[in-house]
Amino acid sequence: MSRLIDVENLTLQFDTDEGRITAIDNVSFNLEAGEIMGLVGESGSGKSVTAKSLMKLNPRNAIYGTDTKITLHLDDGPIDVMSLQNNAEMKVVRGGAISLIFQEPMASFAPAISIGDQMVEQLMIHTDFSKAQSKELSIEMLDRVGISDPSTRFGQYAFELSGGMRQRAMIAMALSTKPKLLIADEPTTALDVTIQAQVIDLMKDLVSEFGMGIIFITHDLGVIAQTADKVAVMYLGRLVEQGTVRDVIRRPAHPYTRGLLAALPKLDDIDAPLTPIPGDIPSPLERPPGCVYNTRCQEVDGPQCAVKIPGFAQVREGHTAACHLYGPTEGKT
Amino acid sequence: MNERPLISAQNLSVHYALRGNLIGPKPYVAAVENVSIEIAAGSFFGLVGESGSGKTTLGRAMLRAAPITKGDVLFEDGEVSYSLKNLGKKELKDYRKRAQLIFQDPYAALSPRMTVRDIIAEPLEVMGLTKSRTETDERVREIASKCRLNVEHLRRFPHAFSGGQRQRISIARALVSGPKFIVADESVAALDVSIQADVLNLLKAIQQEMGLTFLFISHDLSVVAHVCDHVAVMYLGRLVETAPTRALFSNPRHPYTKALLSAIPSLDPDDRGKAQKLEGEIPSPTNPPPGCKFQTRCPKAIDRCRVEEPVLESAGTEHFVACHRWKELSV
Numbered sequence: 001m002s003r004l005i006d007v008e009n010l011t012l013q014f015d016t017d018e019g020r021i022t023a024i025d026n027v028s029f030n031l032e033a034g035e036i037m038g039l040v041g042e043s044g045s046g047k048s049v050t051a052k053s054l055m056k057l058n059p060r061n062a063i064y065g066t067d068t069k070i071t072l073h074l075d076d077g078p079i080d081v082m083s084l085q086n087n088a089e090m091k092v093v094r095g096g097a098i099s100l101i102f103q104e105p106m107a108s109f110a111p112a113i114s115i116g117d118q119m120v121e122q123l124m125i126h127t128d129f130s131k132a133q134s135k136e137l138s139i140e141m142l143d144r145v146g147i148s149d150p151s152t153r154f155g156q157y158a159f160e161l162s163g164g165m166r167q168r169a170m171i172a173m174a175l176s177t178k179p180k181l182l183i184a185d186e187p188t189t190a191l192d193v194t195i196q197a198q199v200i201d202l203m204k205d206l207v208s209e210f211g212m213g214i215i216f217i218t219h220d221l222g223v224i225a226q227t228a229d230k231v232a233v234m235y236l237g238r239l240v241e242q243g244t245v246r247d248v249i250r251r252p253a254h255p256y257t258r259g260l261l262a263a264l265p266k267l268d269d270i271d272a273p274l275t276p277i278p279g280d281i282p283s284p285l286e287r288p289p290g291c292v293y294n295t296r297c298q299e300v301d302g303p304q305c306a307v308k309i310p311g312f313a314q315v316r317e318g319h320t321a322a323c324h325l326y327g328p329t330e331g332k333t
Numbered sequence: 334m335n336e337r338p339l340i341s342a343q344n345l346s347v348h349y350a351l352r353g354n355l356i357g358p359k360p361y362v363a364a365v366e367n368v369s370i371e372i373a374a375g376s377f378f379g380l381v382g383e384s385g386s387g388k389t390t391l392g393r394a395m396l397r398a399a400p401i402t403k404g405d406v407l408f409e410d411g412e413v414s415y416s417l418k419n420l421g422k423k424e425l426k427d428y429r430k431r432a433q434l435i436f437q438d439p440y441a442a443l444s445p446r447m448t449v450r451d452i453i454a455e456p457l458e459v460m461g462l463t464k465s466r467t468e469t470d471e472r473v474r475e476i477a478s479k480c481r482l483n484v485e486h487l488r489r490f491p492h493a494f495s496g497g498q499r500q501r502i503s504i505a506r507a508l509v510s511g512p513k514f515i516v517a518d519e520s521v522a523a524l525d526v527s528i529q530a531d532v533l534n535l536l537k538a539i540q541q542e543m544g545l546t547f548l549f550i551s552h553d554l555s556v557v558a559h560v561c562d563h564v565a566v567m568y569l570g571r572l573v574e575t576a577p578t579r580a581l582f583s584n585p586r587h588p589y590t591k592a593l594l595s596a597i598p599s600l601d602p603d604d605r606g607k608a609q610k611l612e613g614e615i616p617s618p619t620n621p622p623p624g625c626k627f628q629t630r631c632p633k634a635i636d637r638c639r640v641e642e643p644v645l646e647s648a649g650t651e652h653f654v655a656c657h658r659w660k661e662l663s664v
Contacts, residue, residue, distance in 0.1 A: 198612075222598030263526045276531035
C-alpha cells in the first residue's frame with residue numbers, strides 16, 4: 001500500500017459575530033490507498049468540517065492554522081492542499097482526486113436537472129471525455145452500482161428515485177471521475193437497515209476494485225465495525241483515539257470511546273442497561289480548558305484534566321489515545 | 334403487568350384514495366391492510382419495519398389521526414370505552430387528552446417563537462384542563478421536573494436547548510394532559526447514541542412511574558430490543574410477525590424478520606459478510622405484488638407464495654407469524 005494523504009496539525013477556526021470559534025484543533029492522521037478509515041463522533045464533534053477541510057471546502061470566514069499541512073500523494077507527485085488558492089487550482093482536488101458523498105442524497109442532487117445531466121456535467125469538467133463518452137461512462141457506472149435499467153434512470157430526476165437508489169446514483173457519480181480518495185459523510189444514515197447493508201457492500205466492493213481510500217464519517221459504531229480498517233474518534237474538534245477497528249471497538253482506550261460503546265443498544269445482550277454519557281457536548285464557544293472531554297468524563301478526575309490538554313500516547317502497537325490516563329501532556333494549557 | 338389490552342386494532346385497514354378515472358373502481362393505496370394488534374395496559378409495544386411499511390400510519394390510526402377505512406380501534410382505560418371508528422366530537426376531544434404523540438424531530442416539533450413554558454402549557458390551555466394560570470404553571474413545573482428539565486429554564490426559547498433537551502420538552506408536552514396511551518414515532522432516531530440512551534431511559538422510567546402504555550415506532554431493532562416488551566413487524570401495510578421481544582429476537586420465524594435482524598451491522602469486526610442480505614427494495618404500495626407481499630424479495634419464496642396471501646398463524650405463546658413456510662423453515 002502507498003500513502004494517499006497526510007494531514008498534519010489541522011486547525012480550523014471560524015470568525016463569527018460571537019467571536020472566533022475553534023472547530024478543529026490540531027488534528028493529524030493519514031490514510032493509505034485502499035484503506036477505509038472510520039471517523040466517529042457525536043454531532044458537533046467536527047467530523048464533517050474535518051472532511052471538508054481536506055478540499056478547503058469551507059466558508060470564507062474559515063481560518064486555517066499556520067502549521068496546518070495537508071499533503072495529497074497523487075501519481076504526478078504530492079500536492080500541498082493548503083497552498084491551493086483559487087477555484088481553478090482547487091479543481092484538481094475537488095471532484096478530481098477527492099469525491100464527496102453526502103448524507104442526504106435528495107438534497108445533494110439538483111431537483112430540476114436529470115441525474116444523467118448532472119453526472120455528465122461533472123465528468124466534462126474533470127475529464128477530457130466528450131459528451132457521448134461521458135454519457136456512456138455514466139450509464140456504465142449506474143449499472144455498476146446495481147441500478148436496474150440504467151439508461152432509463154439516466155434521464156430521470158432525483159424525486160423519481162427511492163432513497164437507496166439515489167444514494168447509489170450519488171456513489172456512481174462520485175466514483176465516475178475515478179477519485180483517489182472518497183469521503184463518505186454519513187452515507188447510510190438516512191437509509192433503512194436492509195438498504196444500508198446493500199450500500200455498505202457496494203462501497204467495499206468498489207474500494208477493492210478501484211483501490212481508492214475512503215474516509216467514512218458516521219456516528220454508528222456498528223457500521224464502522226463492518227466497514228473500516230482503522231478508526232479515529234473525534235470529540236469537540238479534537239481526535240481522542242486512533243487505532244485499528246478491532247482495537248478501538250474491543251479494547252477502547254479513551255473514556256469517551258468507552259462511553260459511546262456503553263450507550264449503544266446491543267442485540268446480543270438485550271438486558272444490559274443503556275448507560276448514557278451524562279450531559280451534552282459543549283458549545284464550541286465554550287470549549288473547556290484542559291482535556292475537551294473533562295466536563296463529561298466519568299472515569300478520570302485527575303488534577304491535570306481541567307488544566308492540561310492530553311497529548312497522544314501509545315496504548316499498544318498502532319493504537320493511541322489522548323487521555324491523561326496514558327501519559328504525556330501536549331504542553332499547552 | 335395488566336394483561337387486559339388498553340388499546341387494540343381489529344382488522345384495521347387504512348386506505349388513501351388515488352386520483353383515478355371517472356369510470357371504474359376508485360384506485361386506492363392500502364397503507365395499512367387488515368392489521369390486528371393488542372397492546373396490554375402498561376406495556377411498551379414496539380412496531381418495526383422499513384420506510385413505507387405503514388408503521389407510522391398504523392400509529393396515527395390508533396390516535397384517530399389517520400382515517401379508519403375498515404375494522405376498528407378499541408380503547409378501554411377503565412374510565413371510558415371508545416370505538417375510534419365511531420367517535421363523536423366530544424368523545425374525540427376527550428380521547429385527545431388520553432392518547433398523545435411524541436414526534437421524531439425535536440428541532441421541527443417545537444415552535445421557535447414560544448417559550449418552553451408555553452409549549453408545554455399549550456395542550457392544557459387548548460383542552461381547557463386547568464382553571465387558572467397558577468394551576469397551569471403548577472402542572473407545567475411538575476411535568477417538566479418529571480422529564481428532568483430544569484424548571485429554571487422554562488422561560489427560555491427552544492433554540493437554547495440541545496437535541497436531547499428538546500426531545501425532553503416534546504415528551505413533557507405529550508405527557509402534560511395526563512394521557513394513558515403514548516405513540517412515540519421514531520422519537521430517538523434523530524439523536525446521538527449517548528443522548529438516545531438518556532431519552533430511552535427517561536421514557537422507561539416515566540412509563541413505569543406513571544403507568545403509561547407505549548406504542549414505540551422505530552426502524553432500529555436494537556433500540557426496540559432494549560426497551561419493548563412486545564414487538565410487531567410490518568411489511569407493506571401488513572403485519573408479518575408479532576411476538577414477545579425475547580421470543581422474536583431469539584427465535585424469529587418470518588424470513589423478513591430474520592433478514593431485518595441480520596442486516597443490523599454487528600459490533601464485531603470479525604462478523605463481516607455473515608449477514609443474510611436482502612435484495613431489492615420494498616415495492617410501492619400503489620402496486621403491491623400478488624400473494625405474499627414479501628415474495629419479491631424473499632429468498633425462500635415458492636410458487637404458493639406468489640398466489641396466496643398467508644394469514645397469521647400461532648407459532649408459540651403470543652407469537653404469530655404470517656408465512657406459508659415458517660414451519661418447514663424453522664426445522
